[in-house]
Amino acid sequence: MNADKFTKQYINGEWMNGSSEKTIENVNPYSEETINVIQSANKEDLDHAYKSAEVAQKEWQSLLPAKQQAYFESLLKVMRENKEEIIDWLVKESGSTRIKSQVEFNAAFAVVKESMSFPTRMEGTIIPSNVPGKNNFVHRGPKGVVGVIGPWNFPFHLALRSIAPAIATGNTVVVKPASDTPITSGLLIAELFEQAGFPKGVVNVVVGRGSEIGDEFVTHETPKVISFTGSTEVGSHIGELAGKHIKETALELGGNNAMLVLEDANIDQAVEAAAFGKFLHQGQICMSLNRMIIHENVYDEFVDKFTKKIQGLKFGDPSEQDTVVGPVINRDAVERIEKDVEESIQQGAEKLVSGETKGNLMAPTVLGNVTGDMPIAKNEIFGPVAALMKVGSEEEAIEEANNSIYGLSGSVFTEDRFRGMEVAKRIETGMIHINDQSVNDESHVAFGGEKQSGIGRFNGEWALDKFTTVKWISVQSEYRQYPF
The missing domain is CATH 3.40.605.10 (Aldehyde Dehydrogenase; Chain A, domain 1)
Known part of the structure; x- marks a missing residue:
């Protein structure tokens, strides 16, 4: 060329x-x-x-x-x-x-x-x-x-x-x-x-x-x-x-996509899926997972395994073969994401995983105890920050997932696939995946969103x-x- x-x-x-x-x-x-x-x-x-x-x-x-x-x-x-x-x-x-x-x-x-x-x-x-x-x-x-x-x-x-x-x-x-x-x-x-x-x-x-x-x-x-x-x-x-x-x-x-982790979910599989769906391309994908909405019965287990997984991701030079998380697109994006993180922490979010920001390179970040009114949950993050939210029931998880102006993609983890289908039908989104993460695109399958x-x-x-x-x-x- x-x-x-x-x-x-x-x-x-x-x-x-x-x-x-x-x-x-x-x-x-x-x-x-x-x-x-x-x-x-x-x-x-x-x-x-x-x-x-x-x-x-x-x-x-x-x-x-x-x-x-x-x-x-x-x-x-x-x-x-x-x-x-x-x-x-x-x-x-x-x-x-x-x-x-x-x-x-x-x-x-x-x-x-x-x-x-x-x-x-x-x-x-x-x-x-x-x-x-x-x-x-x-x-x-x-x-x-x-x-x-x-x-x-x-x-x-x-x-x-x-x-x-x-x-x-x-x-x-x-x-x-x-x-x-x-x-x-x-x-x-x-x-x-x-x-x-x-x-x-x-x-x-x-x-x-x-x-x-x-x-x-x-x-x-x-x-x-x-x-x-x-x-x-x-x-x-x-x-x-x-x-x-x-x-x-x-x-x-845009998208503000949610993964629902129900109380009967396979947590190990959910963690693997969440890591990929959140941090592929630093979370700069319209289908990226922004919010992990987790049933309180499995929240602690998910947090423990997810944070360990994210701490092991290599970030840095995108040209190196094993780098998972590279830079965000520009300095404006860095400043916007950091502002949402800091405001959410001020409102009560807990920083579970974080690291240094150097130039446009942001270390993978995980916030716990996030609520739906925090910027990190309301906004489309488009960056390497995961928001973990605890809910007490399936109904609350569905309500939280739908608490967004967006409706592009999503995910439901449960060992009961029929239950997963029924929950998926109630999520206001154009695409949703059972026991998989939200970043899916097949050239012969309908792709698009609802709402904004x-x-x-x-x-x-x-x-x-x-x-x-x-x-x-x-x-x-x-x-x-x-x-x-």
């Missing part, structure tokens, strides 16, 4: 300098050294990208399914060939550990592979008519151009989770990557599509500041769908802009529905008689 390209924009198959006077500095969150500086895109660059995508879309959607699938087959081959470099970029740019980077690459590969099936899954239907001689056909087709706003936490996978199905269903895309990860959520993906031979204009990437092109990215007349993964605050603004301009959205937003965790579902047939539209076409085989 040619890293020199990653200082440029990718528009209509060409690498070009951004036209803005502003720049975006791309910083390694662990070393805090500058990776590169990118000349930002302005509104003229954005307009060029959208119009290029619009022109390319007409030809792209007309290709035979086998031809479109051949491009995706080539993309999978290119991804395999560049796997180690992709992982290196995730480590360097997003502070991902090598463990997390491997997980992310596998998820991204799976979503591209699933999307490759979409060109032959664009099914229509024939519906009977009550009008004599009429045949009703419902035809499925692409929306047109899709705007994708990429996140910084799982930048490669979560950007591709929209890009790949959108293109596979006959759309073209314009991507605005996250400013913290412009390469792994955008420019790197553009080069992979370029190496795979996709036609010019099918994928376009504009790297720019939100203050300069953020609103225009949504309100521009060309895109029919805006797909965004990120914070609820930004997602709400995007939804407001999109609604005003009658555009469809796919919004995957988002709108719509990603993956599989749900993504196919999101990025396509249906048209009713009726045909009269014999002419109708009209009343006048």
Whole structure:
């Protein structure tokens, strides 16, 4: 891969300098050294990208399914060939550990592979008519151009989770990557599509500041769908802009996910799951466990085993093979998390595990005796801090889990799987897992949240529905008689 390209924009198959006077500095969150500086895109660059995508879309959607699938087959081959470099970029740019980077690459590969099936899954239907001689056909087709706003936490996978199905269903895309990860959520993906031979204009990437092109990215007349993964605050603004301009959205937003540990749970297994679900990628995942809600009968046992487990996690340089916890994304995140921790301790939380913060590197932290009104329980933490809450009953655990504006993912641990299912049904969330942790994403299974965790579902047939539209076409085989 040619890293020199990653200082440029990718528009209509060409690498070009951004036209803005502003720049975006791309910083390694662990070393805090500058990776590169990118000349930002302005509104003229954005307009060029959208119009290029619009022109390319007409030809792209007309290709035979086998031809479109051949491009995706080539993309999978290119991804395999560049796997180690992709992982290196995730480590360097997003502070991902090598463990997390491997997980992310596998998820991204799976979503591209699933999307490759979409060109032959664009099914229509024939519906009977009550009008004599009429045949009703419902035809499925692409929306047109899709705007994708990429996140910084799982930048490669979560950007591709929209890009790949959108293109596979006959759309073209314009991507605005996250400013913290412009390469792994955008420019790197553009080069992979370029190496795979996709036609010019099918994928376009504009790297720019939100203050300069953020609103225009949504309100521009060309895109029919805006797909965004990120914070609820930004997602709400995007939804407001999109609604005003009658555009469809796919919004995957924040989460404050709970694990319920019932009194009959296998505590050893619950501890292993909680450690992974909380501390993978330093807890910077929308699906990460924020709250462990534990029945009082097993609370002490869970605390003892969980704290020992967390004290044994290696944290530090994310490039080292056995590092589990690396840096958070930037200094603002460090300060925000530390503020929530300190305020919660002032309100009565007990610090069970803690360590030194150095730069953006925060040692894994565990707080006990947390209550639902503390910042560490109310807020989406997005960092390496676990909140342990004690409850006296299953009913109280359910009420506590639902005591949140969010509803993305969750977990229930119990040896009675039927009981687990019944409890899961009562949790207000889009996804929940029995005897597993909350960080699950399979490319063929519905992914999305309730309440302020988002709108719509990603993956599989749900993504196919999101990025396509249906048209009713009726045909009269014999002419109708009209009343006048």
